[in-house]
Amino acid sequence: MIDLGPDSRFREPGGQAREDGFSMNLETGPFHFGRPDEYARGKAAEFPDEGGAVILVLDVPDEIVRIAATEWFPLSQGLVQFDPGSGLEELMAAWSEVARSARIRSIA
Amino acid sequence: MIHSTLFSERVRRAFKPTPRGVVGLVDELFGLCGVHQLNLRFADGTCSVKRLGADDADSLTVPLPKSVFRAALARVASPCNDQHPGSVTPYRGEGEVVVPTPPSPNGTLPSTCYVSFTNTPSAQQLEMRFSRSSAGDRNRFTVLLRDQRTVTVYGHALKYIQNASNQTDCSSYGILSRDSGCEVLVALFHASEVIGVFSGDIRELGESAETGRDIQRRRALEEGGQGI
Numbered sequence: 629m630i631d632l633g634p635d636s637r638f639r640e641p642g643g644q645a646r647e648d649g650f651s652m653n654l655e656t657g658p659f660h661f662g663r664p665d666e667y668a669r670g671k672a673a674e675f676p677d678e679g680g681a682v683i684l685v686l687d688v689p690d691e692i693v694r695i696a697a698t699e700w701f702p703l704s705q706g707l708v709q710f711d712p713g714s715g716l717e718e719l720m721a722a723w724s725e726v727a728r729s730a731r732i733r734s735i736a
Numbered sequence: 737m738i739h740s741t742l743f744s745e746r747v748r749r750a751f752k753p754t755p756r757g758v759v760g761l762v763d764e765l766f767g768l769c770g771v772h773q774l775n776l777r778f779a780d781g782t783c784s785v786k787r788l789g790a791d792d793a794d795s796l797t798v799p800l801p802k803s804v805f806r807a808a809l810a811r812v813a814s815p816c817n818d819q820h821p822g823s824v825t826p827y828r829g830e831g832e833v834v835v836p837t838p839p840s841p842n843g844t845l846p847s848t849c850y851v852s853f854t855n856t857p858s859a860q861q862l863e864m865r866f867s868r869s870s871a872g873d874r875n876r877f878t879v880l881l882r883d884q885r886t887v888t889v890y891g892h893a894l895k896y897i898q899n900a901s902n903q904t905d906c907s908s909y910g911i912l913s914r915d916s917g918c919e920v921l922v923a924l925f926h927a928s929e930v931i932g933v934f935s936g937d938i939r940e941l942g943e944s945a946e947t948g949r950d951i952q953r954r955r956a957l958e959e960g961g962q963g964i
Binding site: 648649651659660661662666667669670671673674699700701702704705707709711 | 753755756757758759761801802803804807810811813814817821822824825826827857
């Protein structure tokens with residue numbers, strides 16, 4: 629994912645092909661939708677063959693984050709939802725730059 | 737007085753975006769759950785909302801981005817893990833959520849709500865029910881229907897309601913709940929579809945192949961309005 633960027637047509641095991649978005653959380657929170665480490669552990673529990681739980685930390689330019697903010701996803705709630713038409717295209721266009729900032733945090 | 741706020745109005749109000757985004761939506765749903773037990777499903781760009789026990793034909797549909805519905809499910813899952821770490825995954829789970837105290841001193845929101853959800857790429861649904869411990873001073877009404885369904889409703893009173901505008905129409909049985917000082921109709925059953933309405937649980941009466949519920953149903957059918 630660091631090399632290629634978010635794949636809006638990614639199919640999770642058992643899932644169906646779809647155009648879907650990509651969500652992140654502001655590093656500073658708030659974490660109204662679960663803390664990233666909890667979320668990662670939950671995903672790893674659901675898909676045990678995918679290498680375990682990690683957190684991917686990225687520096688996304690503010691202007692792209694602002695595009696992702698909508699009436700349903702104000703930045704005040706901490707979740708940044710990159711949907712088609714709401715920042716996903718801009719994020720993918722800037723991915724090569726964004727990926728240079730990538731840090732991977734492993735979770736015990 | 738029976739408050740005229742319709743279920744559909746409350747649902748549409750819940751799904752109206754506010755500055756609190758998805759967090760506000762989920763808070764509204766928990767508030768709604770204090771009066772109506774809910775089943776929500778997402779498909780084809782719309783969220784269908786219906787009261788538990790209602791027919792699919794009675795569900796309301798609200799246009800909604802898929803990411804909003806999935807975020808709402810994640811929001812529901814978060815307090816489950818706060819209260820019992822690791823009890824749910826982002827993809828599925830069930831648990832009880834403590835609902836914050838309502839601002840109104842007369843509010844009848846439950847203190848806890850039982851939730852069950854699926855949040856996978858191919859299926860998204862949420863069920864919200866009163867927790868048994870959250871019924872407060874409300875009674876538990878068990879409604880036996882002629883099509884073999886049994887519906888549980890929490891409320892304060894049972895009311896026989898005649899259709900004043902159409903005397904030829906069969907009447908209905910309503911369950912009332914107090915909400916902010918008003919009586920709200922939380923469930924309505926066409927009288928012709930009801931076998932009986934019982935306050936409390938239907939106890940299992942014996943060990944025979946005919947269960948206690950079957951016996952209650954048979955007696956109710958034999959005796960007409962027994963239990964209502």
